[in-house]
Amino acid sequence: MPYKIDLFAVFILLGIVQAIFLSFFFLSKENRKNQPNLFQGLMLLSMAACILEIFLMYTGYIMDCLFLVDFSEPFAFAIGPSFYLMMKSLVQGSVSRKIVWLNYTFPILYFLLIIPFYILPDDFKYNAWIYSYHPNLPLREVSIDYDPRWLWVTNHHTEASLISLLVYFILGMTEVVKAFRYKGELLLRPSHPVLRKLRASALQMMVATGAVFIVKFFNIDDTGDHVFAAFISLMIYMISFRVISHSGFFRHTTLTEPQKYKTSSVTANVQKELLVKLDSIMLNQKPYLQSGFSLPELAQQLNTTVHILSQVINDGLGKSFFEMVATYRIEEAKRLLKEQPHVKVEEIAEQVGYNSKSSFNTAFKKIAGKTPSEYRAA
Secondary structure (H helix, E strand, C coil), X not given: CCCCCCHHHHHHHHHHHHHHHHHHHHCCCCHHHCHHHHHHHHHHHHHHHXXXXXXXXXXXXXXXXXXXXXXXXXXXXXXXXXHHHHHHHXXXXXXXXXXXXXXXXXXXXXXXXXXXXXXXXHHHHHHHHHHHHCCCCXXXXXXXXXXXXXXXXXXXXXXXXXXXXXXXHHHHHHHHHHHHHHHCCCCCCCCCXXXXXXXXXXXXXXXXXXXXXXXXXXXXXXXXXXXXXXXXXXXXXXXXXXXXXXXXXXXXXXXXXXXXXXXXXXCHHHHHHHHHHHHHHHHHCCHHHCCCCCHHHHHHHCCCCXXXXXXXXXXXXXXXHHHXXXXXXXXXXXXXXXXCCCCCHHHHHHHCCCCCHXXXXXXXXXXXXXXXXXXXHC
């Protein structure tokens, strides 16, 4: 059987490469400390695994690695939980380990249940591929002493994975609705950057889930998988575009920036107006609670440049951007330490945007004059 390389194959392959490339950044040592990044990275890896198997089977390259037939089935059950946990952590700031393990229990359990299939000979896996993708072709003769898919969930993986996607999409949308109600904003016109990300992620998942349902309804077995794999690849491209568009790379200062900063002048009215807007955003939207909160992101919210905003903060507040952020975070931490006396200091630190307890303690003592524990006990 000749290999099949067409537009779908190329589109899917590029989606796989993009997903792996993106997950490298989301799961890097520093970025994965921010829980939404961790879960988005895991979701991208799960998607990459699923569409990689579809690519191999659609093109026929699976003949060179029959041991990979159906290898991605457990990953399909990890997409929904990763999406839901990403949404939940964006809304709440962090998710407990108990909830994380609870949601990933089924993908792990499914992997254990499918091991009897994984250890079958290549002829059996060849038949599984032919049966799903080329049902008109003859099968190889093979006999086994046991049924590798003796449970309903392993014998009806497609139906079970669709149910999983639908359930977790509903759970994710529940978090979105709660977040919009909490902030009192409209779904069509969100102003908070986190709400915009929640809406974009929900819409992308809705399109991808809908594509899977439609394709499976109109195609027998797996003969149409390449179509929804292309939709998932498109979703990956959209995530890439969103990440790049919110990157600070294109807003870097230049070599001439320090000199321009010395000579430039921001009028008193402009400075006062920006300080009022800045204080409003920091008090009402609290973007500093995100550990990855940055000066370029804040400048974008205020519709100004990084250079002007930096000057306004330095001249108007007498602080650097990081000192200003620390001040807001510690004030929020003070409130939480009193209102949540039974919550650990480490969890309070995470809630206000710190990735480590030591950094939180240092900043807290510098600003408040006491350690968090001393302040809580006072």
